[in-house]
Amino acid sequence: MSNLKTLVFFATPAHDCSYLPGRAATTMFVDPRARVDKHLYSQLTTLGFRRSGHNYYRPHCETCNACVPVRLNVHHLQPDRNQRRVWRKNQDLTCTLVPAAYSDEYYALYERYIEQRHDDGDMFPPSREQFTSFLVDGATDTWFLEMRLHGALVGLAVVDELDDGLSAIYTVFDPDMEQRSLGTFAVLWQAEEIRRRGATYLYLGYWIAECRKMNYKTRFQPLESLIKGRWRVQ
Structure with missing residues (x-):
């Protein structure tokens, strides 16, 4: 090893x-x-x-x-009013962690999400091979968080287990469910899961100040950033 x-x-x-x-x-x-x-x-x-x-x-x-690179110490997380509202709004969802794997149901949601939300990005056009190579292949202690409403899959978050918490890899959701803010809900759910496990951190990937699509990450506070080799609260 x-x-x-x-x-x-x-x-x-x-x-x-x-x-x-x-x-x-x-x-x-x-x-x-x-x-x-x-x-x-x-x-x-x-x-x-x-x-x-x-x-x-x-x-x-x-x-x-x-x-x-940014992360959350879930024990210090202080959801704002909107995040608390999102959490309450989605309590009718059934959320389940399942081993990462390909299914036509997962891919159909992924395809709709990329085509309607990211048709100007590197991942357009989507394909089954892309889904598998990005989200399934190489998975080590990786899980899919299914978000279902009355049995229908409306959101899917990919998370990796780490020694000190979880790493949020990617989240897709039904574009018709935009009003539910399922991306925000997925982060809050993962934070709760980390607390339940007695771990500490949720790693959220990279934040770029000039990239508007990444602004949502700064709404989770206090956010820690890796600067010059040290993790510091922004």
Whole structure:
């Protein structure tokens, strides 16, 4: 099994940034041949890495540090009035954690979400292969949070187990259910699950101040950011 001392990292050539138009980006990847268990994955996450399928990566740009890893200490989380309203509104949902796997039901929801909410992004057009390689392949201690209303699947959140909590990988929801704010609800539900487990952190990936689609992350307070190798409250 690999460890931090034996890992080999690779950097990509400069490529177009997915978040900031007109900028170039470089990404650092863990050697895909490395055997990454839950403990090593947890260590990498505290260093700012994320998982996408089989790949563990983090931004490695020479002249830009816009991508800031962020996390929540769920024991300090203070939901605002809107978040409390979202929590109450969705108490009629049935939420269940199930092992990550492909199903036509999951893909149909994913496809609708990408086509109607992210038709201008890198993940458009969606495909079954994309869904599997992004959300199922390489899964280590990974779960799908099903959100169902009267039996119908209306939301799906992908979460990874870590030594100190959970990592929120991706969330999709029925575009017709936008008024329920299921993305916000999924974060609040995961925070509750972490508390139930006696763990501490919910890792939310990267926050970019100039990226409007990431503004929702700053609504969860107090939010911790990884800056110059140290986690600090924003």
